Each structure stands twice: as C-alpha cells, then as structure tokens.
Amino acid sequence: MRIPDEVRADIPLTRKVAYLDNAATSLTPAPVVEAVVRYYMEYKGNVHRGVHSLSEEASRAFHEAREKVAHFINASPEEVVFVGNTTEALNCVALGLTFDPGDIVVTTELEHHSNFLPFLRLQNRGVTMKVLEAVPPGVLDGEQMEKIQGAHLVTCSMISNAMGTVLPVQEIGAAARKEGALFCVDAAQAAGHVPLDVRKLGCDFLAFSGHKGPMGPTGIGVLFMKERVQNQMEPCFLGGGAVKDVSLSGYQLADVPHGFEPGTPNIAGAIGLGAALDYIRKIGISHVQKQEALLTRLTVDEFSSIPHVTWYGSRELETHAGVISFTVEGMNSHDVASILDTHGIMVRSGHHCALPIMKKLCIPGTVRASYHCYNTVQEVELMVDIVREVSRTLAG
Ligand SMILES: Cc1ncc(COP(=O)(O)O)c(C=O)c1O
Structure with missing residues (x-):
C-alpha cells in the first residue's frame, strides 16, 4: 500500500x-471497521460455547485473530492472552506473579502510570521497587543499570509515551536475564510502529493495546506470556471457560490462554485487531x-x-x-x-x-x-x- x-x-x-x-x-481504517461489523451482522455467536454453526464460525475467527497476533510478535498462539488493554495486561503480570517480601522489582522513570502503579502497589506486599532514573531531556541515565542487580522482575516500556524516547530494551533485557529476573515489556507505543519480536527481545511478558499503533478497535489488548513462565502465573479472575474441571472442593485451571480469559471475551475486538494486523502487514x-x-x-x-x-x-x-x-x-x-x-x-x-x-x-x-x-x-x-x-x- x-x-x-x-x-x-x-x-x-x-x-x-x-x-x-x-x-x-x-x-x-475502513477494512478494520468492516471486519468488526461483519462479525456483528453475519456471524455473531459466542466462542467456545456452542456447537451451532455461528458459534463455530465466531470461534474460528477468534482463533485466527490469536494466530495473527502470535505471528505479529513471533510468539505461539498458546502464549497470547487477549485482555482489554495494556493496562490490564500489566496489572495481570503484577497481580499474577508471586512475590516474597524483599523481592526487587525494577522499572524506569520514563514509564506510563500503567507500567508503574501496578508494580508500585507491590510495596504493600513487602516488595522493593527500584527505578532506573532519567535525565534531561527525557532519556534514561546510562549509569543506572546496576540497579537491576538482584531483581526478581524488570519491567520497562519500549518507547516512552511522554518523551518519545526509545528505551534500550535489549540492554535492559540482557541485564535482567543475567540476574535471572523475569523481563516484562510495555509495547503500547511500539506495536504497529516498529517490528516486535518477543524472541529477539528475550522477554517473558509483553503487553500492547489494539487501539494505538495497530489501528484496531478499543477494548482489546494482548498479554504475551512466554510458555516457560506460565506455571508461575495465577489468573486475576476466574469463571466460565477458564477451567478443565470443577468439583465442590476445587477446580483445575484450563491451559493458557483459556485459563486467563474467563467469561465472554471481546470477540469483535479480537477479530478487529486481527484485521488491523493484516492491514499493517499490507502497509x-x-x-x-x-x-x-x-x-x-x-x-x-x-x-x-x-x-x-x-x-x-x-x-x-x-x-x-x-x-x-x-x-x-x-x-x-x-x-x-x-x-x-x-x-x-x-x-x-x-x-x-x-x-x-x-x-x-x-x-x-x-x-x-x-x-x-x-x-x-x-x-x-x-x-x-x-x-x-x-x-x-x-x-x-
Ligand atoms: C507506554 C504506555 N503504556 C501503557 C499505556 C496504557 O494503554 P491503555 O490505556 O491502552 O491501557 C499507554 C497509553 O497511553 C502507554 O503510552
């Protein structure tokens, strides 16, 4: 195009x-809006819930959208969880991991509140928050990397929404891995603007929203969860569609992504996001x-x-x-x-x-x-x- x-x-x-x-x-763009309208007008049904043909068609389109997201970030579909937006994805990481008192979480001074507050709140659980500081005119201070020492989790954005600065994510990720820390990337300002590859980034989590760079609908976002770390995560919410089995005394969680997507998802949003990623690919x-x-x-x-x-x-x-x-x-x-x-x-x-x-x-x-x-x-x-x-x- x-x-x-x-x-x-x-x-x-x-x-x-x-x-x-x-x-x-x-x-x-119109083709994205049309994909959403097509779902509502031509095959609206709930996903993974029925054997009737509309439900099957909707489930197929929803699954295809997940495959498109996976391809877009070089992940497998089993590592892609649909959420509402970047904010929800980052809160899922903060609330879904287990932290012990004294664990260190590292973030940066350039973060959007959505990649700051969920982790700042962990201080209530005894977590120590360390912040890689910035210097004028709004870039990361290169002398801060040693703060990553001993970290349990490092989380940073790829691009600062407030300053436009591209953060040194590769360097931060390498420092995190050296410490054996989990690495989370806020790609809200990167998705749809720069190539995204979770393998090259070496991240364990990556979050983005459909409505920003991808030019998709609002109310749909993505949390990439690397397979290796999935067993360390607890979903924030439970309910329909998220379990393999339930008895009066317990339940067995469904595998990722379904275990992390209880309730009816934003089906139209996911389909719209898939169409938006097709559109970006065409450009x-x-x-x-x-x-x-x-x-x-x-x-x-x-x-x-x-x-x-x-x-x-x-x-x-x-x-x-x-x-x-x-x-x-x-x-x-x-x-x-x-x-x-x-x-x-x-x-x-x-x-x-x-x-x-x-x-x-x-x-x-x-x-x-x-x-x-x-x-x-x-x-x-x-x-x-x-x-x-x-x-x-x-x-x-
Ligand atoms: C860097 C960054 N992270 C997170 C967010 C939150 O995105 P959302 O409002 O779609 O959850 C934004 C939104 O501007 C952002 O720029």
Whole structure:
C-alpha cells in the first residue's frame, strides 16, 4: 500500500482533521471497521460455547485473530492472552506473579502510570521497587543499570509515551536475564510502529493495546506470556471457560490462554485487531517507520529554531520515536493544544499519565504531537507554523 495516501483514503477522519494524537489512540481504517461489523451482522455467536454453526464460525475467527497476533510478535498462539488493554495486561503480570517480601522489582522513570502503579502497589506486599532514573531531556541515565542487580522482575516500556524516547530494551533485557529476573515489556507505543519480536527481545511478558499503533478497535489488548513462565502465573479472575474441571472442593485451571480469559471475551475486538494486523502487514512496518522518521526529523528541525520552544527526548533520532513532546515557555500546554485545535489539529497536552518524568524535568506537562503512517508533511508544517506564530506573539 502507498502511504500516506492509500491509508488516508481508508480513514475518512483524515479529511476533516490533522490527527496528531496517535500515542493516545490511532484512527481506524475502513477494512478494520468492516471486519468488526461483519462479525456483528453475519456471524455473531459466542466462542467456545456452542456447537451451532455461528458459534463455530465466531470461534474460528477468534482463533485466527490469536494466530495473527502470535505471528505479529513471533510468539505461539498458546502464549497470547487477549485482555482489554495494556493496562490490564500489566496489572495481570503484577497481580499474577508471586512475590516474597524483599523481592526487587525494577522499572524506569520514563514509564506510563500503567507500567508503574501496578508494580508500585507491590510495596504493600513487602516488595522493593527500584527505578532506573532519567535525565534531561527525557532519556534514561546510562549509569543506572546496576540497579537491576538482584531483581526478581524488570519491567520497562519500549518507547516512552511522554518523551518519545526509545528505551534500550535489549540492554535492559540482557541485564535482567543475567540476574535471572523475569523481563516484562510495555509495547503500547511500539506495536504497529516498529517490528516486535518477543524472541529477539528475550522477554517473558509483553503487553500492547489494539487501539494505538495497530489501528484496531478499543477494548482489546494482548498479554504475551512466554510458555516457560506460565506455571508461575495465577489468573486475576476466574469463571466460565477458564477451567478443565470443577468439583465442590476445587477446580483445575484450563491451559493458557483459556485459563486467563474467563467469561465472554471481546470477540469483535479480537477479530478487529486481527484485521488491523493484516492491514499493517499490507502497509509494511518499515514504511510506517520511514514515514514517522521523516515527520519526526522535520518537527525537531523546525522546533529547534523556534524561540521559546523546548522539545524533549533523545537528541539522536534513531532513538526518538514519532512522539514529540514540547513546551512553549510561559504557556500552559492545554492552551497551546486548544489553539492548535481551533486550526483542526489534534494533539495531546498535560502530563500524559507519566508524572514521574514530568516531576524529574520540573514541568507540569507538555504538548505532544504523535504520528502514524497516514500523517503528512503538510499536517506537520501546519502545526509548526501555528506554534511559530504562538511563539512570535510571546516575543511581541
Ligand atoms: C507506554 C504506555 N503504556 C501503557 C499505556 C496504557 O494503554 P491503555 O490505556 O491502552 O491501557 C499507554 C497509553 O497511553 C502507554 O503510552
């Protein structure tokens, strides 16, 4: 598929607005929406519950969606658990593992609250939380790796949603493995933007949402659980579909993934996510990367020459994703975002659910432009022009 034009043709909203808030959620192309509608209109049935033909067809489509996810991250389908979103996946890891008092969990100062709070709460169970600290302009401090020593679990994001920084996950994973620690990756900002390979990452857990980079529906997410660690995990919830056998005195849990998916799952969401992954494959992830790199370079080059504007994240563009966080001196981030909105440009403002890094940088929040393959040079130039104009009024 040719980007951005062919993708834009599939997303009517791109004709109405300049949508630069992809880190929050991405727009959804027509073929993905159609796959969801097809399920509701043509073969709606519950999965794994009936012998009638609609149930069988729905179960087949649901299973195919799992296979597509497995292929997308180089896992086996038996390692792919459908959940609601990244947040749920990361909470499953924090609550599903057994920790003893004194166990060490390591995370980073660049995390989204969803990869911070579930693990911070473990302190109530006597777990020690260690944080790999960040330094301005929003990158990991290279001197922090020794904090991984003695860790039981290390969890970090691949890409910071607040700074756009690409974290050194390979290095962090290698340090975790050296300590015999479990390694969990928050891929919420990576999925659909960069290639994902759980074997190359060497992770035990990986979490992502369908609605962000994959351009799928909301309410569907993935928790990859490596086969080797599955026997260390307890599901957070139990119920229908999650057991092999039940008696008055006990139960036998079904194998992963079913043991971790009690109740009726988000069938339409999973089918939509499968269609979204097909769509990404048709575009080619390297083309997505290329377009986002082009727009990122353009943005930081322009921002670097605008007075009163500070942009955050890595100065090396190989480690800066298409998420550009910036402040305009003396202006509230929400006011900047509101001005952009009046010009039809959608960006996010505030702390981006990443208060630890905001506090480290002593800022209440930033404006954040985040890109996908359907964004254009013209959209970025329009945003830059308005930011330049805002900066000029400050100087005057
Ligand atoms: C890095 C990161 N992790 C986790 C999340 C949580 O994702 P969700 O709201 O889909 O659960 C986000 C959302 O912005 C994120 O950017």
